[in-house]
Amino acid sequence: MGGKRKNAAARGVSPSPEASATSSATVTTKVQPKESAPPIATTSNVFSTSTQIEPTTSTTSSTSSKTPATKSLSSAQGQQGWNNVVSNLLAHYQDTTPQRTKLIDAFMAFLVVVGGLQFLYCVLAGNYPFNAFLSGFSATVGQFVLTASLRIQTTEANKSDFPSVSPERAFADYLVCSLILHFFCVNFIN
């Protein structure tokens, strides 16, 4: 989920010259994390790691922004709307997401990248130790959905859906489930 969002961001930023009126997305992605982070009460530990991660993700988006610049010349009406959507989405994400959740998102993006690499390897080099591929891949997928669940449960907006799940409980559940997941994966890997 987070990974897709990142991809969307990377695509969306590309033709930003036209959509600059709504929000200068390229600029804010670089700057905003550093400025918006302090208001949320995080432990210094979390904060420091997150600042290390965030710039890297934003640089990927800015670097990829240059490549498809030629495509944007042929932008039609639909493309315009699409850009609007994406930039709005990005702005919303930057504004409302707490720092901790961003950390979770970064982890999810990492999992997507790892999973994608595994899949690519499987396609290119064959799936010979199928056990190993399967357990590695399902470890990333499983961890991804568990992390997504953690993210959902800890988001303020979803509070009403989970009357009995406090963030601490969610984290404890997350740990237990991850342990089970990795036990199965290690057992299956041969």
Added chain:
Amino acid sequence: MSADSLERLAGAGKGDSTRTMLRVIILLLVAGAAVSSRLFSVIRFESIIHEFDPWFNFRATKYLVANGFYKFWDWFDDRTWHPLGRVTGGTLYPGLMVTSGVIYHALRALSIPVDIRNVCVLLAPAFSGLTAYAAYLLTNEMTPSSSAGLLAAIFMGIAPGYISRSVAGSYDNEAIAIFLLVFTFYLWIKALKLGSMLWGALCALFYGYMVASWGGYAFITCLLPLHAFVLICMGRYSTRLYVSYTTWYALGTLASMQIPFVGFLPVKTSEHMPALGIFGFLQLLAFLDYVRSAIPSRQFQTFLWVFAGSIFGVGLIGLVVATSAGYIAPWSGRFYSLWDTGYAKIHIPIIASVSEHQPTAWPAFFFDLNMLIWLLPAGVYLCYQKLADEHVFVIVYALFGSYFAGVMVRLMLTLTPVVCVAAAIALSTILNTYLKAKSPVPEEHMVDESTDGASKKAAKSGLKASSKPFIGIYATFSKVTIVGAMTAYLLLFVAHCTWVTSNAYSSPSVVLASRMPDGSQHIIDDYREAYQWLRQNTKEDAKIMSWWDYGYQIGGMADRPTLVDNNTWNNTHIATVGKAMASREEVSYPIMRQHEVDYILVVFGGLLGYSGDDINKFLWMVRIAEGIWPDEVKEREFFTPRGEYRVDAGATDTMKNSLMYKMSYHNYNNLFPPGQAQDRVRGVRLPDDGGPVLNSIEEAFTSENWIIRIYKVKDLDNLGRDHASASAFERGLKKKKVIKKKGPRVLRVD
């Protein structure tokens, strides 16, 4: 929660602890009833393993207990499927054996010396008590009144549909699988309600246990995605659904892949694809859900179209490519037979030949579920009225389960839990309505309704509108009538269940019971007599050829290697045995020599009128053999020109010369006065021509009531003659008999 407040409202002044106490006592009594009604077979007969498959499970359990878990896991069994052997450790569902092994060792550790046989015999009744409890829990998730749960528990405990597979001694996978099925559903509902990862993980663990226990786990694999899909289609997607489903799927699939027999199936076969599809779909939905909350609705529409269109296209292309490239196997035959009941009969006779794979007859529903079957629609209707997520589950399960129960007799078992739950909901609603001693007063009902509405709003199941007119029962007469009628029905139900259990489902089928003229019971113990004979009079490694039905029993009771058994993994091998049985002696003998057969075992019920014998199963042998050798075995030749299947004087020559016919009726004439030989199963008189003559095999043993007949395969003749002339010589005939003789045919080698 609304449940708590309602309960407090109802039980004001009575005290919660008393109610809990009562509930515990009732559940214990229910468990007691469930266990004891399954003990008929032990009381009537003895503590013995029943039927066919349980004998294999029993043998495997003994192996597990004797050799430990790791050797069990790597068990290669060279005493079955004679020349081939079977990788037993990798081709069974180990849950049942491991469970009873653990129980056995636990009891030993507590210094209770039990026999492993008794653990195996009593495992199913013990788990039925737990199933009743699981049904209680599941029903309690559906309705706030715990009386429905208690009713469901007792229904589950004594419903014949479930007892049929769980009497004492019926040591089969279903013994524990139904408990796991119901409990997994309970955990799923719980996870869905709370949106909790932990419950989802528990659900996945029990799902894994279920996969380890029974091939019917595919039922869960299909039902949970279906439930999720229906919820999504109803516009009830919620983050709770996402959390519970994805947790279950991610962990449960991995758990199921740990079982060697299942292995890669969850990612390769089509049965498991719906679960994967819904899993992917939920990821998209979760993403869309997030996006919708983030941006204005007009923009969201653009986004949705582009996004959904591209995803759908990519998914479709991926599916087509994967299927055509063979990454995803097409549906297996057993599943085709679920959609098209005629499929198996045409294409896979081995599946169609199993009686429990036949479509269900209508009376079977009533026989197995009695009044519950007509309470099922009422319960489903009541679920429609509330229609929260968990009620959707009951509705989906009821539809899905009824369909499959109609297709295959065996799947009646999976329908039973939902029938019990729905019937309990219906019945408790009736009783709750009519059992209120006080007539409702208008003011009271106003108050009732307002609190009702408020709590309903809190629980956000807004479909039950508060404007519903209040209907109360005022007359004592109607109350008494309805409650009286219901009580009578319940008593009848109990009587029916007890009768069915004691009469229909408690027979071990290894031991048969009959009535003497004076009404006393007479035990017919031919099977064990014959197996004991084999055990004591044959070499340790004498290969026994029989039809596959008896393979497990020979392995378990006689401890002799068999050619084929009830694990029908190799159709060709079974067809070989079928061909040997269906062909003339001259054709069969080389086949038997090639497979090193020492003894042949046939079951013959003609003397006693035992209908489950090999002559009645013979056509299946012919059909299965014909599937592999269509030009050597022809089903048509076993029927008379008028299309009758006859064993008397009118039988066809092919029939009369087949090995099976000869072995069944060999020497049978001598039992009767001349011309009086009678087959009591088929109800026909046999021809008076001295009976069939056997040349290449000789009779070794015939049990007391002629149910089991064992023949020894003769060795090659010392003087190099063929068997026909050798035996003709021994009978003192100078010339050859009239039997047509061709050169011995050899088994075609592919």
